[in-house]
Amino acid sequence: MIKAKVWISRIVSFILLITLLFMLFIVISSKASGGEPTVFGYQLKTVLSGSMEPGIQTGSIIAIKPGGDMTRFEKGDVITFMESDDKLITHRITEVKGEGQKVQYITKGDNNDAADLNPVLPTNVVGEYKDFTVPYLGYFMNFAQSKEGATLLLILPGILLLLYSGFTIWKAIREIEDIKKEDTSNKQLT
CATH class of the missing domain: 2.10.109.10 (Umud Fragment, subunit A)
Known part of the structure; x- marks a missing residue:
């Protein structure tokens, strides 16, 4: 179960990163060529x-x-x-x-x-x-x-990537705290 969560996390991160890079390529390519x-x-x-x-x-x-x-x-x-x-x-x-x-x-x-x-x-x-x-x-x-579209399509994947990274960090910290609590409670029992 933990391996599946790790793989899902990696896949989601990869998809968000690829989306951000693709949007960056499209917007920069469009602006550089003066159109399409x-x-x-x-x-x-x-x-x-x-x-x-x-x-x-x-x-x-x-x-x-x-x-x-x-x-x-x-x-x-x-x-x-x-x-x-x-x-x-x-x-x-x-x-x-x-x-x-x-x-x-x-x-x-x-x-x-x-x-x-x-x-x-x-x-x-x-x-x-x-x-x-x-x-x-x-x-x-x-x-x-469009200006609005370029802005949104560059910012939105970046924000989603940051939010997902923040969620992953928060989840990892919470797991570390749970492990510390277990260790503390096991030491008190002995």
């Missing part, structure tokens, strides 16, 4: 609409590979591009018009009835979707990127 975090050269983007459902659900995190020759894409590729100064869209290419630097991509969301109104120029392409999706994590990432 980058992991192993892939940018993590949050999907905020249902235009690519069911393949990419609203609230998902997707991985895109930025950079490279933005004129290389073909029909069927899924790209992330800038529609306006602050709006990214991830849609599938339905048609490629032109060649080289004069190429234009006609895109459409898998869940949309019609193609997008404006063709996408290679200069507006941010990266290519790489078939990596984590459903619903995008809601969490959006919250983590």
